[in-house]
Amino acid sequence: MINFNGTLFPENAFFLNHENRGLRYGDSLFEAIRYVSGQVLLWEDHYLRLMASMRILRMEIPMEFTMEFLESEILKTVNANTSIKNSPVRIRFTVFRNDGGLYLPHSNEVSYIIESKELVNPFYVLEEKPIEVELFKDFYVNAGLLSTLKTNNRLINVVGSIYAKENRYDNCLLLNQNKMVVEALNGNIFLVKGSSIKTPPLSDGCLNGIIRKKLLEIIGNLNSYTLEEVSISPFELQKADELFITNSISGILSVTKYRKKEYDVKVARDLVGKLNAMIRLGAIGSSS
Structure with missing residues (x-):
């Protein structure tokens, strides 16, 4: 399941269109986050970086974008994916400016997408393989x-x-x-x-x-x-x-x-x- 602005959709659902500003102009930010055993790891650091980045890009931060609210949306997404909710998980949290405008947007309001994928290890492992x-x-x-x-x-x-x-x-x-x-x-x-x-x-x-x-x-x-x-x-x-x-x-x-x-x-x-x-x-x- 994918979380789009708080609503859960199947992974194969179509909920974005050709006017998406992330697609058109790269007008978007993302965080790659680890989730393990009910915990969103280093969440405060990720949240603060995301908020600071949104301010730098002059995105309008919604009032409900508190650390607690976004964490609850991440947890909701993981729990909706029942096959992986007990596994370590990779979260991708993407935020983008809403459709409209050319380089100059019609609005600085934003939307978000939360995705989750299963990981192998619950903690960091130094994989001693050739790189x-x-x-x-x-x-x-x-x-x-x-x-x-x-x-x-x-x-x-x-x-x-x-x-x-x-x-x-x-x-x-x-x-x-x-x-x-x-x-x-x-x-x-x-x-x-x-x-x-x-x-x-x-x-x-x-x-x-x-x-x-x-x-x-x-x-x-x-x-x-x-x-x-x-x-x-x-x-x-x-x-x-x-x-x-x-x-x-x-x-x-x-x-x-x-x-x-x-x-x-x-x-x-x-x-x-x-x-x-x-x-x-x-x-x-x-x-x-």
């Missing part, structure tokens, strides 16, 4: 506030994914207009050299990721690592000890190879355990 990456240099991320938002404008990710498949890579790293490494196709990037961990700053154009934010908190509280939010040159990739990707669905994905360089997974393995512990404590706190 080979390459730079994607056909197009660049234009650093700026818009590039940090999770909008539906994902053409560079789509074309980059096709490039990766055509060339038998598992992922690609995106560059900004200054030729600095920004992120991977499906998440933020972290580079490890010795006890130093680096990740690009938001000013370089990377997504303002939820797991990125959580890892910044975790690493910042550890004495065993030093953390830097600094630009990363492609030349640093071959000197690094580790390289890993983060997103809200997979958690941490270790890159194993870039060109002739092969990477360790020791720090990623350490951090995924700490990430699970933080989320578990947050889930317990939100239910108490």
Whole structure:
């Protein structure tokens, strides 16, 4: 079942038309969220990012869009899908400006869609499988506030994914207009050299990721690592000890190879355990 503005529809239902502004102009935002055992994980972080993004795009936030209301709509959607409601679930929450207008909309009012898909693992697992990456240099991320938002404008990710498949890579790293490494196709990037961990700053154009934010908190509280939010040159990739990707669905994905360089997974393995512990404590706190 799919939730469209609070009404549940079968997955094969037709409830959007050719005037949809998300389709026409990419006038849309989305959140990819994990649900486990009755809990919408990191919901406050996702909610606050969504509200901030809607304000930046000058969307009108409905009065009923409270954190409690939208969480209840997510839970309603999951529970309506009886075959997966007891499983870990991936939620996609999409909000878009309503139909009408050309570039200038008739209204800033919005609609939303909530979708749910079953996941395998209830917690983050570091899948130690080969992940080979390459730079994607056909197009660049234009650093700026818009590039940090999770909008539906994902053409560079789509074309980059096709490039990766055509060339038998598992992922690609995106560059900004200054030729600095920004992120991977499906998440933020972290580079490890010795006890130093680096990740690009938001000013370089990377997504303002939820797991990125959580890892910044975790690493910042550890004495065993030093953390830097600094630009990363492609030349640093071959000197690094580790390289890993983060997103809200997979958690941490270790890159194993870039060109002739092969990477360790020791720090990623350490951090995924700490990430699970933080989320578990947050889930317990939100239910108490």
